[in-house]
Amino acid sequence: MSLGSVACVDPATSDSDTMSATLRVVTILLLCSLPELATAWGDLGHETIAWIAQSYVSSTTASAIKDILGLTQSDYMANVSTWADTYRYTSGGRWSAPLHFIDANDSPPSSCSVEYSRDCGSTGCSISAIVNYTSILLDDESSDTTRYDAMKFLIHFIGDLHQPLHDEALDVGGNDINVTYDGDHTNLHHIWDTEIVEQLADGASAESFAKNLTASIKAGSNGWDVNSWLDGTTLNDTLSTAITWAKEANGYVCSDVLSAGIDAVEKGDLSGSYYKAHFDVARVQIARAGYRLGAWLNLIFTGKTAG
Structure with missing residues (x-):
C-alpha cells in the first residue's frame, strides 16, 4: 500500500488490543499527515520557479501580490508555491486534484499533442x-x-503546466511506469518531479538554484532563445496561451521523457545516462515556468510583461 492510499479510518475499531490499537493510531496519523509523493516538480522545483518569477515582477506587481497574500517577507511567492499540493490532499481540497494536470490522450513516443476539448475533463x-x-x-x-x-493556485498551476508528465495521460502521467533512480525503486513521474531536479540543483537551495537559472536566462545561456518564451502570451486569450505552454511541455514526452519507449526507461538506473541525456528539459522548463509566471503576473497587474 502506498502512502497516498492509506485509509484514514477510526483506528479504535480496528483492533481490540490496546497496545496494538495505539500503534495503529500513531502509524495511520503519521501516514495520513504526509503528502502524496508525486507532486509536480516537488517542493524544490515549485519554490525555484517562484523565486525566478520574483526576479521578473515589477515593483507594482510585487506590491499587489504581497497585498493579496498578506505577506511581506522576501520569499512571498516561494512561501506559498507548494500550498496547492498540500491542499489537494485535505478532505476539503480533494476537488482540486484534477486541476494539477491535463491528460493528453496522445500516443507517445510516436505522437504527442494536447487538445483542450479532448483532454480537459x-x-x-x-x-x-x-x-x-x-x-x-x-x-x-x-x-x-x-x-x-x-x-496561490495560479503560482502553483503555471509551474505544474511546465512539467511534461503533467500534460500526459499515458500510464497516469508516468505514475504507473516503474523505474530505478540512484538505486531507489520509484516511478517515472516522480523522478521528473523530484529526483532529476534535485540532482540538477546539486544541493543548492531553491533560492540559490533560482539565482543560477535567472543568471542563465539573462545571459541567454544553454542555447535558450529567451525572446521567444513569451510569443503569443496575451490576456486577451488566456486559453490559447496556456494551451501553447502545455503543448510545448507535452512535446518533450515524445522527444525526451519517453523517446525510447516505456521498456527502455524500465531498465537500468536512470540517474546515469538517462539523466545526462534529458536533464536540460527539466532545467529549461523550470526556467521558462518562472520567467513566464513573472511575466503573466506583470500582465495582470500592470498590463505589460516586462518588470
Missing part, C-alpha cells in the same frame, strides 16, 4: 484553472478571500 484541468484564476485576479469585484486562493 468535466472536473477541470490545469489549463482551465489558469484561465479561471487569472480572470479572478483581473476582476476588481473578486473578494479578498477568492483572490487570495486564486493567487
